[in-house]
Amino acid sequence: MxxxxxxxxxxxxxxxxxxxxxxxxxxxxxxxxxxxxxxxxxxxxxxxxxxxxxxxxxxxxxxxxxxxxxxxxxxxxxxxxxxxxxxxxxxxxxxxxxxxxxxxxxxxxxxxxxxxxxxxxxxxxxxxxxxxxxxxxxxxxxxxxxxxxxxxxPRPALPAVTLHENGPDPFDLRGKRGLIVGIANEHSIAFGCARALRDAGADLAITYLNDKAEPHVRPLGESLDCAHILPCDLREAGALEGVFGRLSQSWDKLDFVLHSVAFAPREDLHGRVVDCSASGFAQAMEVSCHSFVRMARLAEPLMKDGGTLLTVTFYGSARVVDHYNLMGPVKAALESAVRYMASELGPKGIRVHAISPGPIKTRAASGIDRFDELLAQAAARAPQRHLAEISDVGGLAHFLVSDAARRITGTVIPVDGGQHISA
Missing domain, CATH: 3.10.129.10 (Hotdog Thioesterase)
Structure with a gap:
């Protein structure tokens, strides 16, 4: 035969x-x-x-x-x-x-x-x-x-391989180490980013919110061969410092951080901005914005050869989006912090960006009133008639962390099928 x-x-x-x-x-x-x-x-x-x-x-x-x-x-x-x-x-x-x-x-x-x-x-x-x-x-x-x-x-599909004539592949993240904060489940934007970064070769540490969240997050971390899977509730004093303390004991450097966390008390989130409480506004700012500033301060000593700080925002920062309410001003502050930190940390080779996905159905977004309506309306307005998925956000995160983006900083980059250009 x-x-x-x-x-x-x-x-x-x-x-x-x-x-x-x-x-x-x-x-x-x-x-x-x-x-x-x-x-x-x-x-x-x-x-x-x-x-x-x-x-x-x-x-x-x-x-x-x-x-x-x-x-x-x-x-x-x-x-x-x-x-x-x-x-x-x-x-x-x-x-x-x-x-x-x-x-x-x-x-x-x-x-x-x-x-x-x-x-x-x-x-x-x-x-x-x-x-x-x-x-x-x-x-x-x-x-x-x-x-x-x-x-x-079935015959396995082989991965695409790119050869670079003039040195290492700038998109290759092998040897880079990063912290991912904000994974709640497999639908989280943070998990989409973590998966893309790991697929590119990066070593990861991730966090989970509390004991209730751990059974949902730990298996995801194990599937990504994460070196550290640590608890971190940003509302608790010292929690973030504890994470960085653990990392500094075993890692001599940190190349990137992804902050994908947002929170506001329900009663403040679902009401008018003018009616929000001082404590609710302060808590939303602390968890959703100032925690990113704190991460930058803690990461800076570990980014000895430069690095990348990423956060996740939403176009409700720049224009009024029905039912987004309190989070609009909070995200606006976050984007402003990105620009100022990019200016301050640039001389050390540390780049800072905000990724701005359109509406994506995640656990965090489910807290926004009538979010399903927002999804449908946004998809109808997007030029591509299709909104981003978490893998799309992960692809952008991969690029921004890679050496291919070494001369880009201080940006707010939409990944939303073009929805941000529509009225």
Whole structure:
């Protein structure tokens, strides 16, 4: 039987009992410069014969060639995904490198079952890689233990990979550490941001409000491999300082902070601004605005090489939105604080931004009177006829934290399908 790989087909194996001597499988790949660079990144093999054209012209092959084990990896791909396929255990490989493989060469990799041994379900495969001219470039044998059970699985979708010619990927957050404050559940804006930042490689610490919130937040933190999952009620004196104290004990730096917290007493939030109490106004300002200022002050000593401070606002800061009430003036103060802190902390390389999503159905937003009506009206007015989701906010947070945004600070950036430009 001859099997050829299809990118869309599911991955299906052949069990030991299904295999017959003479069975074959193959795949064909065209070597590109990108293939060579990706193999060098993954393997760490930066031999200039593969990566430096000027040097390669002077060596025995007079030009850039593929890593020998790039071909070996193609053999592994056939054995692991086609014949025998999933469940195969590699026992040994013997390869002979007959000719160099150059950029543009079309390589067909074929494995053929030569021998079956009942002991340990052992199979011996002949391996042959040929170029577009039919010339052998690699020959050899592979010894594997074939699977005993049938497996049929969807073919996994591979992530996109971007190579940057002039140094590290500016969007790569590996090595960066950040604190996320404001996750209540999987629908929280803060969680959408945390997930995007973690997917980009950042190490995270997160907080939860109290014992009641912990069962909802801790599993989310564990799914993100968070180094710290800490309690923090911003209404309690010393709670925020305790979080930063814990971080400073184990982290020697902090690269970013996300503040996604808003609160006002219900009776003040649902009434007119002119009727709000002094205590309610003060509490809303403390939790929703001044706590961000406090975070900046506590983060500053840990941002030795600069960093990013992010908060979340709403367009009700700049214009009247029905039922937003007290939070309008509070968010206006928050946005003003962003601009002043950006000016004050800029010389230390610390950037400050406010992200302004349109209406998003979160637990915090549910406290706003008639919020479902606000959602529907906003979506109808948005030029894209679609409001942002938490993943959209996370994408913007990723950009602002990354080195790609190193010369941007002091901004209030909408992410709302264009709704902010509509009357």
């Amino acid at each position: 001859n099997i050829a790989m299809s990118a869309a087909a599911p991955i299906e194996n052949r069990t030991f009992d299904e295999l017959a001597v003479g069975d074959t499988a193959s795949l064909t790949r065209t070597l590109s410069k990108r293939d060579i660079e990706l193999f060098a990144v993954v393997s760490g093999d930066v031999n200039p014969a593969h990566l430096d054209p000027a040097y390669a012209e002077t060596d025995a092959f007079h030009g850039v060639i593929a890593h020998g084990m790039w071909g070996g990896a193609l053999v592994s791909a056939v054995l692991g995904t086609q014949l025998p396929g999933p469940g195969t255990i590699y026992l040994g490989q013997d390869l002979r490198f007959r000719r160099p493989v150059r950029i543009g060469d079309v390589i067909t990799t074929r494995v053929t079952l030569r021998e079956k041994r009942e002991a340990h379900r052992t199979c011996i495969f002949d391996c042959l890689l040929e170029n577009q001219r039919g010339e052998p470039v690699i020959t050899g044998t592979a010894e594997v233990m074939a699977p005993a059970e049938k497996v049929i699985r």
